[in-house]
Amino acid sequence: MEGKIAKLAIIGQGLIGSSITRAVYERRLVTTVTVTDVSDKVRKRVRELGLGHARVVDTAREAVRDADLVIACVPVGQIADVIKDIAPYLKEGAIVSDVGSVKASVVADIRPNLPEGAHLVPAHPLAGTEFSGPDAGMPRLFVKRWCILTPEEHCDADAVAKVKTFWEGLGSTVEVMSPERHDYVLAFTSHLPHMVAFSIFQTALRYEEMTEAEVIKFSAGGFRDFTRIASSNPTMWRDIFLKNREPVLSVLKMFVGDLEHLAEAIENDDGDELLKMFSSSRITRRKVIEKEHISVQQDEDDKRPDVPLLRPYASDDW
Amino acid sequence: MEGKIAKLAIIGQGLIGSSITRAVYERRLVTTVTVTDVSDKVRKRVRELGLGHARVVDTAREAVRDADLVIACVPVGQIADVIKDIAPYLKEGAIVSDVGSVKASVVADIRPNLPEGAHLVPAHPLAGTEFSGPDAGMPRLFVKRWCILTPEEHCDADAVAKVKTFWEGLGSTVEVMSPERHDYVLAFTSHLPHMVAFSIFQTALRYEEMTEAEVIKFSAGGFRDFTRIASSNPTMWRDIFLKNREPVLSVLKMFVGDLEHLAEAIENDDGDELLKMFSSSRITRRKVIEKEHISVQQDEDDKRPDVPLLRPYASDDW
Structure with a gap:
């Protein structure tokens, strides 16, 4: 289908990877999902959970075969090695993405190892919980959360559009900016x-x-x-x-x-200076709280817990 | 009644002062409550609200007449002036207290102006909200919150016991320590x-x-x-x-x-050093969270909102 991903590969089935696996199934976003993880234990657990009816394979190389979109859901320090490993097995025109919290250095690490026909569209979903591993994943983790895409300037517009559509399909609001x-x-x-x-x-x-x-x-x-x-x-x-x-x-x-x-x-x-400092930031602070209030309302609609800020509490201002 | 306060005076009817006024009425803690505030507007509002059937008078001097316990619920910077003003009007053996967030310097400021027969038992209820003024007060503000008393070493034990009983009556757990x-x-x-x-x-x-x-x-x-x-x-x-x-x-x-x-x-x-730093504090962190969890449970029993910490959330770990 135009603008949509048919075959998805997810490398890594921790919190974020397994949440994507769950979400694409629940939302019928792709035709096939092939997943893997470097850990035997995690792969075994994903098979037990039967996550999103995904096909679980033993290696990243096998997972990326024929994939239209490959998402590396591994710690920031391991992304470069994963890409180096899978590069020769990528389909011509495949889109490669990640979910890392840092972008510029990761792009610099990945870029030299990427085959010419592949498109790099790094992503950072601003979502998470304090838990980790495949059991912690949630299909609605990305709903009403930001996802920032950081494609390079020369990146294929169609590839960026596809990744954008993908994350919007997961429920996120997408923002595009430079890695820096x-x-x-x-x-x-x-x-x-x-x-x-x-x-x-x-x-x-x-x-x-x-x-x-x-x-x-x-x-x-x-x-x-x-x-x-x-x-x-x-x-x-x-x-x-x-x-x-x-x-x-x-x-x-x-x-x-x-x-x-x-x-x-x-x-x-210097009391005057203190008061000046504390007061000068009040407008921004109020805006953050208002924004937060809106987001809390959304969460409540969404039946997901969050930290309400505009409420009476009884523990502060000592 | 032995160990109990009969006549209470509260100077200042902001969030804390008006919460005490409401609480002593709701809990039938004292025989009479006389309150005042330096602001005409606040006094007028307290009269309109009919807070805790308290007698509202125009001056602190008038408020403290015959009082067994006087609580100055004014900003830390104003306590010394209030005490100086009321000192000559205090009953022999009256207990003087406050609710300030700083103790040593306030005790030093107050001490010279206190008449010999009066007992100084400073208090700091660890409670508050982001709102202020007499409309913001809540009768249950102090329930299941700490209240720290900081009497001087030579302080009359009976006076300390009375203030302790008073705050326990408001629902607080009392801790005694030095001002320093x-x-x-x-x-x-x-x-x-x-x-x-x-x-x-x-x-x-x-x-x-x-x-x-x-x-x-x-x-x-x-x-x-x-x-x-x-x-x-x-x-x-x-x-x-x-x-x-x-x-x-x-x-x-x-x-x-x-x-x-x-x-x-x-x-x-230096990744090793970072990991060492982040891990060394985990035990304390966990204990704070566990403590918090207990306190949240209490609050839930208590139908008062709080910030839950042990829950899945979806906004962190970017």
């Missing part, structure tokens, strides 16, 4: 918050003024807001930080500068 | 997270790599977790940071050090 822009945007909206959350636990461990019991007891004062994102997979985040080094370091440096500016104002007893 | 300990514990669990949340919005405004629209659009990647605490009252937080200067600066310095350590590991491509 993606990495700088995500460095702020996602990578910085994770660095902050991971670091604050380091500080907790070093802070001799209070016991661990006290950290836990009184965590509702604001600290617990960091635990959600700090529960994320350490290995995955190590790879993200290392693969997105420059944007991540640049935004981290700015943030440290802003914290130091705040410290200076406190040290100088 | 309170300030260091809260500097980490509450003040640091607020500094981080306020600062990250500063960084957002300065970050030229992305538009405000993009910040808002993609905020679910972790950034939006900071919006809840960054929505807090700027004036209140200015006062807290300035009044708790030393603990706040010391914990902020540690945190900046930890961020710099993280940046160094990323810069040096």
